[in-house]
Amino acid sequence: MSSNTPNQQPVANGMPKDEEYARLVSRRQRQGRVWAIIFQLSTLVGILALTALLYNVITESFGLVAMENEVSPAELAIAGVPLEDLSKEQLQGILEANVSAGLLRRLESEQPFAERSRENVYELVLERVVKPSVVATWPLQASLFQRSQIEQEMAEKHPNAVLQFRSWVNPNLLTSTQSSVPIQAGVRTALFGSLLVILITVLFAFPIGVGAAIYLEEYAEANRINRLIQTNINNLAGVPSIIYGMLGLAIFVRVMEPITSGSFLGGVDSATANGRTIVSAGWTLALLILPLLIINAQEAIRAVPSTLRQAGYGLGATQWQVIWHHVLPSAMPGIMTGTILSISRAIGETAPLVVIGASTFIAVDPSGPFSKFTVLPIQIYQWTSRPQDEFRNLAAAAILVLLALLLTLNASAVLLRNRFSIARAGM
Numbered sequence: 001m002s003s004n005t006p007n008q009q010p011v012a013n014g015m016p017k018d019e020e021y022a023r024l025v026s027r028r029q030r031q032g033r034v035w036a037i038i039f040q041l042s043t044l045v046g047i048l049a050l051t052a053l054l055y056n057v058i059t060e061s062f063g064l065v066a067m068e069n070e071v072s073p074a075e076l077a078i079a080g081v082p083l084e085d086l087s088k089e090q091l092q093g094i095l096e097a098n099v100s101a102g103l104l105r106r107l108e109s110e111q112p113f114a115e116r117s118r119e120n121v122y123e124l125v126l127e128r129v130v131k132p133s134v135v136a137t138w139p140l141q142a143s144l145f146q147r148s149q150i151e152q153e154m155a156e157k158h159p160n161a162v163l164q165f166r167s168w169v170n171p172n173l174l175t176s177t178q179s180s181v182p183i184q185a186g187v188r189t190a191l192f193g194s195l196l197v198i199l200i201t202v203l204f205a206f207p208i209g210v211g212a213a214i215y216l217e218e219y220a221e222a223n224r225i226n227r228l229i230q231t232n233i234n235n236l237a238g239v240p241s242i243i244y245g246m247l248g249l250a251i252f253v254r255v256m257e258p259i260t261s262g263s264f265l266g267g268v269d270s271a272t273a274n275g276r277t278i279v280s281a282g283w284t285l286a287l288l289i290l291p292l293l294i295i296n297a298q299e300a301i302r303a304v305p306s307t308l309r310q311a312g313y314g315l316g317a318t319q320w321q322v323i324w325h326h327v328l329p330s331a332m333p334g335i336m337t338g339t340i341l342s343i344s345r346a347i348g349e350t351a352p353l354v355v356i357g358a359s360t361f362i363a364v365d366p367s368g369p370f371s372k373f374t375v376l377p378i379q380i381y382q383w384t385s386r387p388q389d390e391f392r393n394l395a396a397a398a399i400l401v402l403l404a405l406l407l408t409l410n411a412s413a414v415l416l417r418n419r420f421s422i423a424r425a426g427m
Contacts, residue, residue, distance in 0.1 A: 057396045091121045169401070175188055200286070209293035209297055253356050297334075
């Protein structure tokens with residue numbers, strides 16, 4: 001007996017004869033093609049947006065600059081020897097003859113001239129005597145394709161300036177502290193601050209987040225209290241970051257000030273100690289990423305097959321032995337993925353750190369977890385808010401440094417994740 005209905009004919013060449021059925025299949029195929037095009041367009045828009053962002057950052061990080069000196073290096077030549085070829089003693093004599101005695105004493109206290117290299121003294125002469133300054137800048141695109149117009153403009157507006165190509169991403173950017181002079185400004189203090197804050201954040205959030213995920217997935221019973229805890233964790237993942245900043249200000253900066261200021265250890269002036277330190281920043285960001293870290297760790301633990309646990313129990317292992325020797329090693333790649341996402345969010349946060357009192361201008365490197373601090377995102381914001389074009393070039397260069405730092409930290413986490421994966425596969 002044939003299984004075909006009276007209104008549906010046998011299939012021929014892969015397509016049914018029934019016209020209505022063929023129309024439905026054709027409509028579904030059209031819908032699939034439309035959605036595929038929509039997804040492709042979404043991906044293309046994202047790539048274009050990212051390309052536009054990188055293009056804007058790169059074109060501002062390189063380009064022509066017009067440099068003008070307050071004192072011409074030719075005027076500082078001695079017996080026909082140009083400034084760059086003078087000895088350390090001659091350069092030191094130029095410095096002593098052109099700067100104040102108070103500045104000399106300060107430079108001597110920072111580092112005695114007897115211990116300074118010839119290159120260091122030469123840099124001081126350039127900075128304190130020659131005093132080069134940027135009078136105009138041009139982005140990379142204009143520098144490459146409009147060179148003649150730029151030279152004509154510079155000859156009309158800045159006849160005494162020297163035109164040169166400059167990379168704002170240079171060793172001086174990484175080794176110098178903040179300065180009101182753009183050509184001397186750098187991100188060293190902010191870079192150290194970011195690294196210390198992220199270190200404290202990870203050390204605080206990772207064990208607590210993984211521990212909470214283990215409890216909720218392996219030990220917690222399905223009762224009302226635990227369901228309420230799970231719901232709150234899911235909701236906290238979407239709370240605006242500035243709320244965490246207010247929480248950090250209320251708890252870590254004010255209530256826990258004796259701890260976060262370091263005064264409980266002694267050696268800190270109680271009149272100047274406050275809780276606006278790296279410790280407060282790290283703990284605040286740890287609270288910020290905890291929900292995200294817990295949720296990702298739970299998903300990784302939940303993905304471990306239950307047969308693995310049952311095999312461990314069957315061999316006489318305790319629950320903790322099963323978790324430690326089987327569940328965690330299997331879930332660790334997924335946990336590390338969640339940690340990568342959490343670090344990526346924390347390293348770019350600005351609002352909560354501004355609330356707890358991160359400095360917008362600080363030229364002193366942090367000396368420990370109880371120091372005042374600033375971070376790269378705040379440094380970038382502070383530079384972009386200034387009216388001089390040179391600071392916007394510096395901000396673009398600092399963005400590249402921040403991206404490099406983020407990629408480095410993420411790459412380290414990926415290597416750890418892959419190591420756990422390989423080790424688990426080899427068991």
